[in-house]
Amino acid sequence: MWIFRFVGLRLLQAIPVLLGITLVAFLAIHLVPGDPVRIMLQGRASDAAVAEINARLGLDQPLLVQYGRFVGRAVTGDLGTSIIQRAPVSKIVTERLIPSSFLLAYATLLSVLLAVPLAVWAAARRDRFADHVIRIAGTVSFAMPSFWIGLILILGFGLTLKWFPIAGFGQGFWGHVRHLFLPALTIALFLAPLLIQSLRAAMLDAMTAEHVEVARAKGLGERRILFKYVLRAALIPVVTILAVNIGWMVSGSVIVESVFSVAGLGMLLVHAVSTRDYPVIQGLTLVFALMVIGVNLLADVACALIDRRTRNA
Amino acid sequence: MSAAVLSVGAWRAEVRRWSPSLWIGIALLAVIVLAGIFAPWLTPYDPLRQDYGAALRPPGPGHWFGTDSLGRDIFTRSLYAIRTDLVIGFWTTYVPMVVGVLLGAYAGLVRGWFDAVLMRVIDTALAFPFLVLIIVILAILGPGTQNIYIAVFLVGWTMYARLARAEMLVEGGKDYILAARTLGYPTSRILLRHALPNIIGSSIVFSMSDFVLNILLVSGLSFLGLGVPAPTPEWGAMVAEGKDFMQQAWWISTLPGLMIVVTGVALALLGDGLTHRLGDRHVTGG
Amino acid sequence: MSPAADAGALLRVEALEIAFRVRGGDVLATRGVSFEVRQGETLGLVGESGSGKSVLCRALLRLLPSPPAQIRGGRVLFDGVDLLALPEARMREIRGTDIAMVFQNPMTSLSPVWPIGDQVTEGLRIHRGLSKSAARDRGVELLRAIGIPDAARRYDDHPSQWSGGMLQRAVIAMAMACGPRLLLADEPTTALDVTIQEQILALLADLQAKNGMAMVLVSHDIGVVAETCDRIAVMYAGTLVETGPAAEVLGNPRHPYTLGLMRSSPRMDEHATRLQPIPGQPPDLARPAPGCPFVERCTFARDACRHESVRLREVAPGHASACLFPESVV
Secondary structure, X not given: OHHHHHHHHHHXXXXXXXXXXXXXXXXXXXXXXXXXXXXXXXXXXOHHHHHHHHHHHOOOOOHHHHHHHHHHHHHOOOOOEEOOOOEEHHHHHHHHHHHHHHHHHHHHHHHHHHHHHHHXXXXXXXXXXXXXXXXXXXXXXXXXXXXXXXXXXHHHHHHHOOOOOOOOOOOHXXXXXXXXXHHHHHHHHHHHHHHHHHHHHHHHHHHOOHHHHHHHHOOOOHHHHHHHHHHHHHHHXXXXXXXXXXXXXXXXXHHHHHHOOOOOHHHHHHHHHHHOOHHHHHHHHHHHHHXXXXXXXXXXXXXXXXOHHHHHO | OHHHHHOHHHHHHHHHOOOHHHHHHHHHXXXXXXXXXXXXXXXXXXXXXXXXXXXXXXXXXOOOOOEOOOOOEHHHXXXXXHHHHHHHHHHHHHHHHHHHHHHHHHHHHHOHHHHHHHHHHHHHHHHOOHHHHHHXXXXXXXXXXXXXXXXXXXXXXXXXXXXXXXXXXXXXXXXXXXXXXXXXXXXXXXXXXXXXXXXXXXXXXXXXXXXXXXXHHHHHHHHHOOOOOOOOOOHHHHHXXXXXXXXXXXXXXXXXXXHHHHHHHHHHHHHHHHHHHHHOOOOOOO | OOOOOOOOEEEEEEEEEEEEEEOOEEEEEEEEEEEEEEOOOEEEEEOOOOOOHHHHHHHHOOOOOOOOEEEEEEEEEEOOEEHHHOXXXXXXXXXXOOXXXXXXXXXXXXXXOOOHHHHHHHHHHHHOOOOHHHHHHHHHHHHHHOOOOOHHHHOOOOHHHOOHHHHHHHHHHHHHOOOOOEEEEEOOOOOOOHHHHHHHHHHHHHHHHHHOOXXXXXXXXXXXXXXXXXXXXXXXXXXXXXXXXXXXXXXXXXXXXXXXXXXXXXXXXXXXXXXOOOOOOOOOOOOOOOOOOOHHHOOOOOOHHHHOOOOOEEEEOOEEEOOOOHHHOO
16 A cells, blocks of 8 residues: 555654654753753752752763653653653643644634635635735734734623633533634634635636646536536645644644633643743653644645645655 | 846836835834834833823723723833834844855755755754744743744744755756856855845745744743743733733733734735735846 | 538638737737638648637637637537527537547646546546446547557556656547547647657547547647648638638648748748748737738738738638738749
């Protein structure tokens, strides 16, 4: 099967980057000026206690040995122990992974639902009124800070209209759907303009492509042409744009989780930074980067499924 | 391009080619910059002075944007914040741009080990969500304005380097670069005089949306409490200050946020106009 | 051209006028073009780029996007039915079944994301309601017939895996799928290597002979047309300037533009000592001037050519020219 070979090859190609991100994550503790353990304990511990924690975390070993151990343990899923929360980092992170993933998937879905009809509309009414309005709305939407939109949505839909809850993750699937609607919409309002822009351009390209004219000369109906030829060709830019912007989406989710008090990875990160919980910061650094790499791999596979030409690339 | 700047006639012709979005973008940005510069003359209030007697006043004739929970005039603080946000946004965009473009273009020209190492570094940096990497660096360095500069610089140059490298790879195969090489010109001359004018366009266009993103980033960091420290007027921090008063005093958060939107739209329009302006001209190497 | 309607006329175009609405006015792409194609014959349509040949072809199938294109007048009679008056749904049935088209660039004529075979047989499935497997069997036959080796295995290939010449064969197979009675070939060899061009022209001639279909072969190269066509129509600046049997037109050209095309074609050049380009540029179609459109570039031009309107007039039986002084063309 080509797909195994394809994924295998991509994973091999990712090795240098994986090494790079483990190095960055590793250095997250070691570049801290001063003694991270003392900073974490905020001077409340005796010298003996600090030395004991240093030995327990292996911070007294040579750097290279520590890095080797760090990578070795990370591969087995062991990301160390949080000194503040007194629990394994992997456990803390896994708990928070679900709300964050739910939020990101939800935001992606909402932005696609927003973007596809608007992009199709804008492309069909190219350079006319609707097209201009959609573009201007996109520009404004792109410039709105997500923490600000979040607060306005809270004020409007949460506090005033009381349609949606304004904080938390909720109970059960539909509870999550209700609770995360406003946070997901906030991210989607940032992402959708980017999607609309590239999808519109891709559709205009595809609509004027010669093979579309050939399809028309074959006597195909416009609906079949739109779905089988135009949208399919325009799908690749959409997947690529989603993949390229996963980093921005995650960035947005960090802020949005704080605004809506969603107990996800982003809130954990902000909390860990303010409590100087370095093992958690380190683990999160790794997890966030792996998320981005994973999504990009998925996008590559999706593109290869849509268009065979990208399989050998 | 340099010749075009010299003569008045050519300059007029240039201005005539500006699209409406370029015009509106430039005009809006000029108003914002001037408002920032002349803030002390535009408002009678002090951005830092607290006045508990005047706390939580709604927008009105005395206080156009209302006052916050400490009685500070929000319009005044929003104006002074232009200085904070635009200045940080500017430097965090253009210092990384210069460094990134030079590194990327050089790598694309010479290829070899330098290019390979640079690309691995860039791939690594871009594997992280931008904000996460910045937050991690700030966790290492500690919060504060100066550390924001360092953190954004450490990450920001990579995008420009990748862009410039990709452009350089295309441009490097063209005849005028080959010709310059055949003539034995030094690499620095080929890079700066021949290649750069042709590859800088896409970076300039990208820098406009990067500028927007950096303002969003700085205000976002301040919103999270990791950015510009407390009394300094900064839009994101001002939004954060108002978030607990949303129901009784909506103006504290909304109006400074609106300043971000207007600034962002101005820069985005400028970028949009520049894209069209630069898109229809091929700059010949000088 | 003889105005008498031949009993054998499959396609009759009458006074077709197409305009493009652009900023600052209308551009007339064709002005009162009339011609006919008989059952089983090949009409060669020649002219420089921009003379309106491709627009004309697309207009016959009603493929021009409107706006900006606009059909101002005339009729397109296929089998006696005016195509311009048909509802869109009926027109769609005619496309690909009665009239098919082959385009200039094979590399972009097929969607890059579908298997070639499925695209070749798509018309069969849409128009003839063939099942997937029946379409596949027929598709393999079609690919074999146009000279694709190992057609059954290559049916599932994607366009990126084939060369330009092979792709053009596939596009031709696609056009032939439903057995059209008229094939419009718009510069089918222009994007191909010279050696491949001959093969494609031979393939087209062969398919035409076997199926008894009529063909309109569009080319900017009068040499290409000379080899395969029964009759020739020369187009200049949106008008036909000379029509007639191929041997007549080429042996005894009666319009200076036809002569110029012959002298500038490498294929026609076997006896001439060197190629002679036609000087000057075609006129601006947005600002039509009175008189002959070719006047500025014509070596035979006289005063009258600037003022008097020109139209096709018979110079010999079946042979017409739009030149005011056809006898002076030598």
